[in-house]
Amino acid sequence: xxxxxxxxxxxxxxxxxxxxxxxxxxxxxxxxxxxxxxxxxxxxxxxxxxxxxxxxxxxxxxxxxxxxxxxxxxxxxxxxxxxxxxxxxxxxxxxxxxxxxxxxxxxxxxxxxxxxxxxxxxxxxxxxxxxxxxxxxxxxxxxxxxxxxxxxxxxxxxxxxxxxxxxxxxxxxxxxxxxxxxxxxxxxxxxxxxxxxxxxxxxxxxxxxxxxxxxxxxxxxxxxxxxxxxxxxxxxxxxxxxxxxxxxxxxxxxxxxxxxxxxxxxxxxxxxxxxxxxxxxxxxxxxxxxxxxxxxxxxxxxxxxxxxxxxxxxxxxxxxxxxxxxxxxxxxxxxxxxxxxxxxxxxxxxxxxxxxxxxxxxxxxxxxxxxxxxxxxxxxxxxxxxxxxxxxxxxxxxxxxxxxxxxxxxxxxxxxxxxxxxxxxxxxxxxxxxxxxxxxxxxxxxxxxxxxx
Numbered sequence: 489x490x491x492x493x494x495x496x497x498x499x500x501x502x503x504x505x506x507x508x509x510x511x512x513x514x515x516x517x518x519x520x521x522x523x524x525x526x527x528x529x530x531x532x533x534x535x536x537x538x539x540x541x542x543x544x545x546x547x548x549x550x551x552x553x554x555x556x557x558x559x560x561x562x563x564x565x566x567x568x569x570x571x572x573x574x575x576x577x578x579x580x581x582x583x584x585x586x587x588x589x590x591x592x593x594x595x596x597x598x599x600x601x602x603x604x605x606x607x608x609x610x611x612x613x614x615x616x617x618x619x620x621x622x623x624x625x626x627x628x629x630x631x632x633x634x635x636x637x638x639x640x641x642x643x644x645x646x647x648x649x650x651x652x653x654x655x656x657x658x659x660x661x662x663x664x665x666x667x668x669x670x671x672x673x674x675x676x677x678x679x680x681x682x683x684x685x686x687x688x689x690x691x692x693x694x695x696x697x698x699x700x701x702x703x704x705x706x707x708x709x710x711x712x713x714x715x716x717x718x719x720x721x722x723x724x725x726x727x728x729x730x731x732x733x734x735x736x737x738x739x740x741x742x743x744x745x746x747x748x749x750x751x752x753x754x755x756x757x758x759x760x761x762x763x764x765x766x767x768x769x770x771x772x773x774x775x776x777x778x779x780x781x782x783x784x785x786x787x788x789x790x791x792x793x794x795x796x797x798x799x800x801x802x803x804x805x806x807x808x809x810x811x812x813x814x815x816x817x818x819x820x821x822x823x824x825x826x827x828x829x830x831x832x833x834x835x836x837x838x839x840x841x842x843x844x845x846x847x848x849x850x851x852x853x854x855x856x857x858x859x860x861x862x863x864x865x866x867x868x869x870x871x872x873x874x875x876x877x878x879x880x881x882x883x884x885x886x887x888x889x890x891x892x893x894x895x896x897x898x899x900x901x902x903x904x905x906x907x908x909x910x911x912x913x914x915x916x917x918x919x920x921x922x923x924x925x926x927x928x929x930x931x932x933x934x935x936x937x938x939x940x941x
Contacts, residue, residue, distance in 0.1 A: 507869060511853040514867050517732055518855045521591045525570050526703035526722040529593045532566050534705050534720045537598065541709050550598060556606035560627040563596040563608040564642060571610055593722040599662035600718035605630035628656050635659050637695065657695045666692035667702035667721035673764050675713040682712045688863040690765040691789055699789065700725045729757065729774035737776035750777060752830060753871035754799040758792045760815045760854060763862035769815050773865055775800055802833050803850055803870045810835035820866060825851040827873060847873040
């Protein structure tokens with residue numbers, strides 16, 4: 489029993505260290521794939537427009553067609569630095585998005601409250617056949633007074649417009665889009681909100697039908713919201729986040745000593761906190777799983793407790809049951825871990841005194857998506873308690889230690905036996921010597937007595 493307890497203790501400690509490191513790596517990945525490319529793109533485009541306005545005060549944003557064209561193609565060059573050349577051999581998803589392994593933004597654009605907009609989106613256009621499919625980027629514009637967002641493909645080599653202009657979105661109004669509404673919220677907030685602030689939008693459907701979110705910055709050349717004109721924004725498609733999680737899950741599966749499957753493990757992200765959209769707390773952002781990871785045609789936002797993944801729904805339900813139905817509970821705002829029984833939608837802890845096959849380890853880590861901590865995601869990993877290779881390694885270590893202990897004990901016993909035998913021999917020798925001395929002394933004493941006779 490003591491040995492088994494030691495094995496569980498050692499394997500649990502080593503597995504916990506492994507999972508903590510994996511969560512730290514996921515924190516970095518989320519920032520790399522979500523905030524960093526979006527902020528870099530927004531920063532560069534907004535800086536370009538502000539510099540333009542400084543040198544040419546008559547520049548009024550996007551009302552002029554040449555200005556819109558300049559903004560669109562400058563956006564193109566910025567995203568090209570993130571995406572690079574799209575290799576035709578890269579896998580293409582069902583709705584045309586290309587799987588790109590490096591961090592990147594999917595859209596970059598500027599829009600004014602008066603209705604003008606210009607930017608770029610990286611996508612795949614053409615038919616769905618493997619031979620006829622072409623990989624192109626599109627620039628898009630929204631003319632003043634118009635309500636249709638028009639788009640045109642861009643050549644991969646020289647960035648020149650190719651093909652016909654087509655209506656990308658009918659009835660498009662920047663003022664109703666998620667990226668614009670969050671800046672309006674900040675603008676209308678009394679007090680210090682007059683200071684310009686970048687922020688994440690709500691989770692919402694992007695113009696191509698994919699779920700995502702937008703990193704936004706206000707266009708206000710005077711330095712505060714009193715001269716607010718519009719928004720510069722960069723979009724992130726949520727499906728790519730699921731792909732990152734799925735790749736991490738497969739690495740976890742490779743590092744397991746037991747059978748880890750979709751039925752007993754998962755890595756997922758929950759929208760934990762949103763300063764401007766608190767009602768979106770608890771929405772599922774992404775999850776490891778073939779359907780979600782490789783299906784970017786997501787058209788509905790779903791709560792994590794009601795998603796189509798049993799492992800996600802049961803785990804999130806158990807977490808909420810334990811932490812008072814509150815995603816912003818203090819214990820969830822920091823790294824944490826619990827053990828619970830699989831399949832239960834209420835919190836039922838495992839019996840830690842013995843290994844239960846249905847016992848799950850759940851670990852989590854919050855990730856701040858922006859410097860203001862206005863948007864926080866919760867990364868959660870759930871898997872069987874003793875499933876990592878470290879568990880078997882721990883048993884090997886304990887076996888080696890036990891063998892060593894047995895060997896030492898054996899040697900000690902042998903050495904003790906030698907000491908006892910040596911002591912016994914010394915004792916016999918002493919007894920013999922004592923007897924001889926006794927005989928000798930006896931002889932010395934008895935001889936004078938014999939002479940007296």
